[in-house]
Amino acid sequence: MKLRFLFLIPLVLAATAADALADITLAPLFRDGAVLQRDQPIVVWGVAAAAERVEVKFKNQTTSVIAGADGRWRVTLKPEKASATGAELVATGANSVRVREVLVGEVWLCSGQSNMAFLLRNATDAERELAAADYPLIRHFKLPTVLADKPAFDVAAGWVSCTPATAGTFSAVSYFFARELHQKLKVPIGIVNSSWGGTQIESWMSEATLKANPVGKEIAARWQQTLAEHPEKMKTHATRVEKWKNDGEKAKAAGKTFARNAPKAPEGPGSRWQPSAIYNAMIAPLVPYAMTGVLWYQGETNAQRHAEYGSLFVDMIKQWRTEFAQPLPFYFVQLANYEAGGGTKGDVWAYLRESQTKALTLPSTGMAVTIDIGETKDIHPRNKLDVAKRLALHARKQVYHENIETDGPLFSAAKREGKAMRVTFTHAAGLKLAAAKGDGRVAFEVAGEDKKFVPAEARVDGYSLVVSAPGVAAPVAVRYAWRNSPDARLFNGDGLPAAPFRSDNW
DSSP, X not given: OOOOOOOOOOOOOOSSGGXXXXXXXXXXXXXXXXXXXXXXXXXXXXXXSTTOEEEEEETTEEEEEEOOTTSEEEEEEOOOOOEEEEEEEEEESSSEEEEEEEEEEEEEEEEESHHHHOXXXXXXXXXXXXXXXXXXXXXXXXOOOOOOSSOOSOOSOOEEEEOTTTGGGSBHHHHHHHHHHHHXXXXXXXXXXXXXXXXXXXXXXXXXXXXXXXXXXXXXXXXXXXXXXXXXXHHHHHHHHHHHHHHHHHHXXXXXXXXXXXXXXXXXXXXXXXXXXXXXXXXGGGTTOOOSEEEEEOOGGGGGGHHHHHHHHHHHHHHHHHHHTSOOOEEEEOOOOOOOXXXXXXSHHHHHHHHHGGGGGSSSEEEEOOTTSSBTTBSSOSOOHHHHHHHHHHIIIIXXXXXXXXXXXXXXXXXXXXXXXXXXXXXXXXXXXXXXXOSSOOOEEEEXXXXXXXXXXXXXXXXXXXXXXXXXXXXXXEEESOXXXXXXXEEOTTSOBOOOEESOOO
């Protein structure tokens, strides 16, 4: 019988083991329909009464441990091979807890802000995709969007099996990624979806990691300023809301359509912008569940402070790997093309994309370039299938050892040749240029010693590119796609887009 819905009555959030009752409580991912990571030691943990003996059974394995003075306990089972046959995991002490329909396969943590949270029912061709989404061996665990001042133990969530009736509430990126792997590997896939729209990277990092970062003090000071300014901002907000209501009533009385959205409340106490608060509530309870790796789609909310992002991103990856005690391959989405407005100054998304690339200095990382598949006027592009496929390329090569190309052309070097700049790349086999869109967006630019960039033309010459502009006789720098919403024209023979680049550091 196919498993359709998997629910468990949620447990009360507990910041520490001491808050738990004497009965055995398992960590939140150990619930009906769970997917355990194959071929890795399986860490099972929870809380019980102090000094209580806890026995854990799964398949042919049995092990036990004595809970500590704080009630915490933890055991490690030997690795298991992939299995699509549901089994029971049982923890026994003063009481017994049975976790039913447990599978063994690949588990991926999918995290970030709204483009990761973006639902499959809102994606391109959603109706067709949902009708075909009958994959009971793909399981989705969506964490609620909550905050905590200290690392939490529990979350109110459960595993859901993928069916046409349930898949609409799955993260679109994670669903398409999971489907890609499931179809190739033929094993169960578990998606742990911990995402929240409009969030900043500092909210996803631990307090200790932030304090150790060079911009940690600035982040803490900025948050304190946000709290101090909040009461006055709320007064202004109340005035704006009242005006919005009055404008709506006037429009209705005049028989006119009123479609203006209500003013957004300012961030403040209890806000998703609180440093470390999302990490505490939505990542800490998952540690140290065995997983294959992480998918990350975030950065939009940090674009105005792009200079901070590179070191924060690197430190967050290191922190998560340390806490999970796993190498955790980490694949992320570079921000898509979008004409950022709402007071955004300059081409900050171009610089944020550059900061994202700092993570590629770490081992077992990969970047999905998406400047060719976004929507200029929509921060939430609906094409999540190609995003997921590009993320999956990295997993398929690095984790599952397929001999495939993972990246489009990546900038290697630029050198002046007469009135042009010659640019060389890696991943450049079959280098090609698409026709210009003709909508005014810029692809290539060059500058001379005056540091003034002007639009340029490019031609392919083997594995390199020759870029020039009539008005720049002695170019010294070249840029490609260095705009919020550039004209993405450069690809390799596998159809993968070149990542934005610049040869200067101005």
